[in-house]
Amino acid sequence: MNFFGKKRQNHEQPTDNEQALLQMIEQSQAVIYFKPDGTITHANKNFQSALGYELQEIHGQKHAMFVDQDYGHSAEYTQFWTGLRDGKSFTDQFPRLRKDGTTIWIQATYAPVIDAAGEVSQVIKIASDVTDRKAGIDSVAAGLNALKDGNLSFRLDQSELPDIQLLVAAFNDALDQLQFLVSQVKAANLTISQGSDRMRQSSDQLSKRTETQAATLEQTAAAIEQLTSNATAAAENARNVNDIASNTRLAAQDSGRVVADATEAMGRIETSAGEISQIITVIDDLAFQTNLLSLNAGVEAARAGEAGRGFAVVATEVRALAQRSADSARDITKLINESTGHVSEGVELVERTSHQLNQIFDEVGVISSNIKEISGSLIQQSSTLSQINSAVSELDHVTQSNASMVLETADISKSLQGDSQKLSNQVASFHTTSSESAPWTVQTDMPRKSLAS
Known part of the structure; x- marks a missing residue:
């Protein structure tokens, strides 16, 4: 067998450190096992809880059940699994569909397991729920897009994630200062415009x-x-x-x-x-x-x-x-x-x-x-x-x-x-009040649920 790409003889047993690592991953991460063709063979409790399925509902099913239908029929998706069968690993953030149809974002690594013959015997995915973090980052991105479009009335919602909250607080404070500055510039420019108009007359x-x-x-x-x-x-x-x-x-x-x-x-x-x-x-x-x-x-x-x-x-x-x-x-x-x-x-x-x-x-x-x-x-x-x-x-x-x-x-x-x-x-391209331009909001149906069991 191969533990994440390392060849191991069938009679060899995991060391104590490897056993502790496997136990830590099992307890804190969502883990699911696939055949090289994408057929589900097993999923731990964290994965079942995150996606809303029981094991018997997904055992024997294809991985495509967790992705958007159009993406599941795309060439990109086909190349993804071809790469896994060829022994390639993939680490990224992926959107996946829960049983209730909502989307969950995961930070995941898809790793092929190579046997003694050098063939991929199975694919293991280790993932963590980053929906809250993704939502926070998307909210910041939406705020930056709103700022790019001149909307200074946009404010980010508070986040329970400390690092995201730092971004939220810094962004909102910056927008407060910028909104005040632009308001002052608008008021001063209006005074200058009116004064220059009176001066011209x-x-x-x-x-x-x-x-x-x-x-x-x-x-x-x-x-x-x-x-x-x-x-x-x-x-x-x-x-x-x-x-x-x-x-x-x-x-x-x-x-x-x-x-x-x-x-x-x-x-x-x-x-x-x-x-x-x-x-x-x-x-x-x-x-x-x-x-x-x-x-x-x-x-x-x-x-x-x-x-x-x-x-x-x-x-x-x-x-x-x-x-x-x-x-x-x-x-x-x-x-x-x-x-x-x-x-x-x-x-x-x-x-x-x-x-x-x-x-x-x-x-x-x-x-x-x-x-x-x-x-x-x-x-x-x-x-x-x-x-x-x-x-x-x-x-x-x-x-x-x-x-x-x-x-x-x-x-x-x-x-x-x-x-x-x-x-x-x-x-004028900056909108300092909600009446000038409706504030941006981020709508998401992503659940914010921990993968830890």
Whole structure:
């Protein structure tokens, strides 16, 4: 015989150690014996208990009764038994069917027994129930698959196997931490997304307002520049008007002096006219006296008769001359009186002209002073407008720079929003709550039954 591949003579008996090993295996493991063709010859109590059969129910049956029907007819299953008949051993985890149709997972070794002739006389399978361990490992695998699919709400059930429970606890703790982290990332990303969206909207609005402000400032700058040019021209015109007003004032002063001279000359003319009038009065008196004397001379000549005739002629001529002198004196007096009246009117007009010229002089002085003040104000206004123009130009430059910065900020905000959306799409594959994705569960009908008797 051969004990798991070791040739042994038929008369040899197992040693004490081998006997103890066989006893330990018999008590702790599920053991079943097959012919090389797979026919069942014996099964211990542990195997019968694990599979739910009595020995008489399986004795003489084929091994295929414990496997899925499709697998039992497969080439793989055929090759499995061919390998055993060829002396090959197989150790693995295998699913097997219990009497009630449920599946049990076993950790088993199929070992051929080789006789003294070198032929396989039988096949022995030593197995242990690993259904609980398999279920735990499958649960961990399901959890990892759920994690791969982004389901962070999945949690493993507690296991009675200490080593599996270590995996369960570590996996659940890791999922708790990852779920919390992803939840925080989602919340932060939502805040970033909302903030970047508000920033983008604000940037768009600010960009539009900045563009409008820039256009308005450009128009304002042009208007102020034109106003500055007009103010400068007005200041120059005011200076010219001030010069004209000053010249007018000087001319008015000269006219005042001329009028004063004319007034003085009129006064002298009036004085001379008065003196001439007095002289004419004297001449008129003389003519009157001469006329009286000529009358007296005529009377006396008439009294003298023939002797006084020549004297009478002379007296007549003298009287006629005196009369003409008196008439001329009256005419001259009349003319002088008229001239005196005209001179008086002229003096009055000259005085009125002088008074008006003085008023004009004063008004021209006031106008000149006002124009001077206006000119100064216009010059100051022109300077102020120049400063305002420079400030507006600088403000326009700053606004243009702000507009560029706003556009850059808008681009950054859009880029940030795009990155946030990408992050959202990536994080969205993780489901942190059961409402986002139903938690994974592992359904199994495998019994969790010990093989130990």
